[in-house]
Amino acid sequence: MISQIQPTELRRFNDEGVAEFRRRVADADLNEATIDVDGLLKSDQFTEIVVARPILREPKSFGRYEFCEYIHGVFEECRSEFEGKRIQVLEDSGLWSWLAAHWATRLTPTKNKKPFVGETSRWVFESQTARRDYRHMLASPYRVFANSGAAKNGLNLILTGFVWEWNRFFEQVASRKYLYMNSEVLRALELLYWDKAKKRRKADVTVAKVARFGFVLNQLELTWDLGGMTADEIVELLPKEFEIWKS
Numbered sequence: 076m077i078s079q080i081q082p083t084e085l086r087r088f089n090d091e092g093v094a095e096f097r098r099r100v101a102d103a104d105l106n107e108a109t110i111d112v113d114g115l116l117k118s119d120q121f122t123e124i125v126v127a128r129p130i131l132r133e134p135k136s137f138g139r140y141e142f143c144e145y146i147h148g149v150f151e152e153c154r155s156e157f158e159g160k161r162i163q164v165l166e167d168s169g170l171w172s173w174l175a176a177h178w179a180t181r182l183t184p185t186k187n188k189k190p191f192v193g194e195t196s197r198w199v200f201e202s203q204t205a206r207r208d209y210r211h212m213l214a215s216p217y218r219v220f221a222n223s224g225a226a227k228n229g230l231n232l233i234l235t236g237f238v239w240e241w242n243r244f245f246e247q248v249a250s251r252k253y254l255y256m257n258s259e260v261l262r263a264l265e266l267l268y269w270d271k272a273k274k275r276r277k278a279d280v281t282v283a284k285v286a287r288f289g290f291v292l293n294q295l296e297l298t299w300d301l302g303g304m305t306a307d308e309i310v311e312l313l314p315k316e317f318e319i320w321k322s
Contacts, residue, residue: 143216146217259309
């Protein structure tokens with residue numbers, strides 16, 4: 076059962092707060108302990124208020140799609156505050172790192188009966204580092220969600236599972252901007268590899284096949300305007316090796 080936590084104001088870490096949270100994440104990972112956020116989340120030294128009213132509630136689920144849908148609603152509700160503070164949601168390290176800290180106990184699974192924290196980039200959003208920005212548990216799926224137009228069609232294959240679970244299909248897409256920035260490409264990927272009747276990926280779909288899709292799309296982009304094509308048109312453009320997946 077999800078604990079009933081009272082709605083709270085929305086904050087973000089300042090630079091000092093990001094640094095302090097990074098230190099605490101590293102300590103927790105080293106000691107196989109939960110992250111200590113005591114005195115951190117509402118500290119005037121480490122944070123600044125984004126929305127002063129109680130707007131942040133407990134999500135019903137931390138499934139990738141369900142969480143993105145929830146937090147998108149929160150962001151829409153406080154759009155004016157974000158605009159007033161010139162916060163760029165998809166790039167704000169302080170915001171996403173604070174959100175991860177806020178839900179730290181919910182986002183920490185167990186491994187061998189001990190808390191599993193993992194690498195720092197799962198918690199601290201490194202928005203300016205291309206090799207790690209897609210690893211953040213909350214920011215990365217939301218970036219894919221937002222760029223898709225918040226439509227579930229096209230996200231079934233990659234936004235499955237809980238945010239803390241390693242999903243290699245998601246990683247293949249989230250680490251490649253030319254894939255997640257084009258909603259029709261995501262829909263094409265789903266047309267190929269998602270079984271709508273059974274509501275799961277098609278049999279024999281592997282990470283290697285998704286990676287191959289990304290490689291071929293990258294090559295096609297050199298001569299075709301994929302940004303102006305529909306998902307069906309993109310699928311038809313794919314070479315013969317993809318015929319088996321088109322049915």
